[in-house]
Amino acid sequence: MGFYDVGVLFVIAAVANRGLDEGNIGSVEMLSELTCVSRTCAKVTHVKISVPLYSHTRTILEFCKRLAHLHQDIHITCINPTVKSSCNDVKALFENLPPNIDSMFLPPVNLDDMPEKPHIPILVHATITSSLPSIYNALKTLHCSSNSIGLTSIVVDVLITQVLPMANELNVLSYVYFSSTAMLLSLCLYPSTFDKTISCETVEIPGCMLIHTTDLPDPVQNRFRCSEEYKVFLEGNKRFYLADGVIINSFFDLEPETFRALQENKGTSSTSIPHVYPVGPLVQEGSCETHESQGNEGETHEYMRWLDKQEQNSVLYVSFGSAGTLTHDQFNELALGLELSGEKFLWVIRPPQKLEMIGDLSVGHEDPLEFLPNGFLERTKGQGFVVPYWADQIEILGHGAIGGFLCHCGWNSMLESTLHGIPIVAWPLYADQKMIAALFSDGLKVALRPKPNEKGIVGRGVVAEVIKNILVGEEGKEIQQRMKRLQDVAIDALKEDGSSTRTITQLALKWKRSTV
Incomplete structure (x- = not known):
């Protein structure tokens, strides 16, 4: 909500x-x-x-x-x-x-x-x-x-x-x-x-x-x-x-x-x-692109062509919704954790914020790629694909290469992930999202929720561990089975x-x- x-x-x-x-x-x-x-x-x-x-x-x-x-x-x-x-x-x-x-x-x-x-x-x-x-x-x-x-x-x-x-x-x-x-x-x-x-x-x-x-x-x-x-x-x-x-x-x-x-x-x-x-569950059936978000057609669909080259259920999709943002320190730890995991990822990024967890809804003038750790894009070339600001989430979640979704636990995203049968890494930011994360991780058991340290930061090691678990671990396989059953029930409704x-x-x- x-x-x-x-x-x-x-x-x-x-x-x-x-x-x-x-x-x-x-x-x-x-x-x-x-x-x-x-x-x-x-x-x-x-x-x-x-x-x-x-x-x-x-x-x-x-x-x-x-x-x-x-x-x-x-x-x-x-x-x-x-x-x-x-x-x-x-x-x-x-x-x-x-x-x-x-x-x-x-x-x-x-x-x-x-x-x-x-x-x-x-x-x-x-x-x-x-x-x-x-x-x-x-x-x-x-x-x-x-x-x-x-x-x-x-x-x-x-x-x-x-x-x-x-x-x-x-x-x-x-x-x-x-x-x-x-x-x-x-x-x-x-x-x-x-x-x-x-x-x-x-x-x-x-x-x-x-x-x-x-x-x-x-x-x-x-x-x-x-x-x-x-x-x-x-x-x-x-x-x-x-x-x-x-x-x-x-x-x-x-x-x-x-x-x-x-x-x-x-x-x-x-x-x-x-x-x-x-x-x-009612979700958007197709993309709704604004002039600011879509860029030219080649840029819009380049990440889909990259997904076409990946194996089934091998890619972690990472997005914090239309307004979710991370602090500079957490942004850095997430990036290094993705790299450390060695697993494939598609990451839609927004510039980090100093304090706020809610950013500007519009596409800004800052280049979010400039905030990535030095050498990150070169080191993860082939392993990951980074998209500034916006990507078609419905299209991505429907692609067979996606094996997990690291998200902010916004209700729309959780329903979309459920309808596509995608296991979740729950990373709540604000509002009701922690409550939603608790339901999906502790109640329904279709999500993993990384634990932050005493400073409120999820460290790179924890990030890497939860990514490997959701994509290739035994617990991830059990979560995938439960999510597929939940998907069937959602479609039936x-x-x-x-x-x-x-x-x-x-x-x-x-x-x-x-x-x-």
């Missing part, structure tokens, strides 16, 4: 004999500069609103596409608050969409009073807060423009639950879209669990495995208990209970005991947790009669019935 990622909202609205048109939306003064794509008529319309960071917009848009494909009488409109620095990256996600999905982009919010390079959580929170009036006006306009039936449902990302009271005011169904583990969802829905983490080394969340308190998300860590971030986290969780349900990008058999516990406690009273709807497909249909029928 990422507490530092973006909030997204979409709305289901009934439309009689016509779709939304630009005139309907343009009547709202605050939306005069937005981009709106007019589509054909549909019986039910759905709207998504997002803060412009890549990963959450991407995952909720995949849900929109899945919904639109399975139920073509549902019309989808995506509303996106924007920040100038990341607008182009997010807009690229909305190219070549199905005909029953619209998109509109709100004018960039005014953040002139922000620091020059604000911490990403601060930037996201400020963008959400500043965008709420525009979102509210957009919802009212959609409600009025959808004939007498009006909107039927609003679905909000976990970071923009401030919109849920608007749904109550408009008298429409409301849902939270949650893109992380069911274990984290349980933690959010049982706030009394937080109190147990103050004096205990481990905490037992209802229906979940025991987890170390150090693996809980940053806002829940004891050292943050007096912070504004912890306060915002608690307030957001309380708003879950305003929703009619939680739509989670996961599948039942990934965490069956946790989902069962959530289902047993659902109900209709104000103290019962909302209904939970697992609809995943998305089949025509699969559990997640049935859940999406259940939701769609509920929304359609609400138009009657």
Whole structure:
């Protein structure tokens, strides 16, 4: 999920004999500069609103596409608050969409009073807060423009639950879209669990495995208990209970005991947790290249030609997502560990940071190759391939040469690795990623997690050992077998009669019935 990622909202609205048109939306003064794509008529319309960071917009848009494909009488409109620095990256996600999905982009919010390079959580929170009036006006306009039936449902990302009271005011169904583990969802829905983490080394969340308190998300860590971030986290969780349900990008058999516990406690009273709807694993099916990231065609596909020359399951793919970065010292140790392992690797690198684990989402002006240890590229020629900033992860994970994935444990990456049956080296950086790493390494046992030293650095020797283990070790072979079984279950969930497909249909029928 990422507490530092973006909030997204979409709305289901009934439309009689016509779709939304630009005139309907343009009547709202605050939306005069937005981009709106007019589509054909549909019986039910759905709207998504997002803060412009890549990963959450991407995952909720995949849900929109899945919904639109399975139920073509549902019309989808995506509303996106924007920040100038990341607008182009997010807009690229909305190219070549199905005909029953619209998109509109709100004018960039005014953040002139922000620091020059604000911490990403601060930037996201400020963008959400500043965008709420525009979102509210957009919802009212959609409600009025959808004939007498009006909107039927609003679905909000976990970071923009401030919109849920608007749904109550408009008298429409409301849902939270949650893109992380069911274990984290349980933690959010049982706030009394937080109190147990103050004096205990481990905490037992209802229906979940025991987890170390150090693996809980940053806002829940004891050292943050007096912070504004912890306060915002608690307030957001309380708003879950305003929703009619939680739509989670996961599948039942990934965490069956946790989902069962959530289902047993659902109900209709104000103290019962909302209904939970697992609809995943939903991942991006193909690449989404921006002008900044793709370079020329030859550069884009050179690493794939290199993979074509490698043996099956022999290459470790290394990537920390669209924003994950390492410190200078850790960057250096990882590079030397890759070299020391003697195993093949494909590494997508970003420049290291002094302190932050979250870098700029855009492609920078620095050449990340300049930060590699002296002589590294010459010494590893033939052993490895280094790609600056960006590569097509879906294409890479689908290549037969890939035998392992060293990643930051972002939820999108973990689901992609699962669907491709790739064993994982879990290297969490921030937000919910340590909790995800614990689930995949300690719970599902499809990942290895290298242990940092007393300074918080994973040394080169540890890096080399875990790489050899995941690619050629006996433990790695057992992990590969377990991951292949998990892959089969994940694929089954998305089949025509699969559990997640049935859940999406259940939701769609509920929304359609609400138009009657």
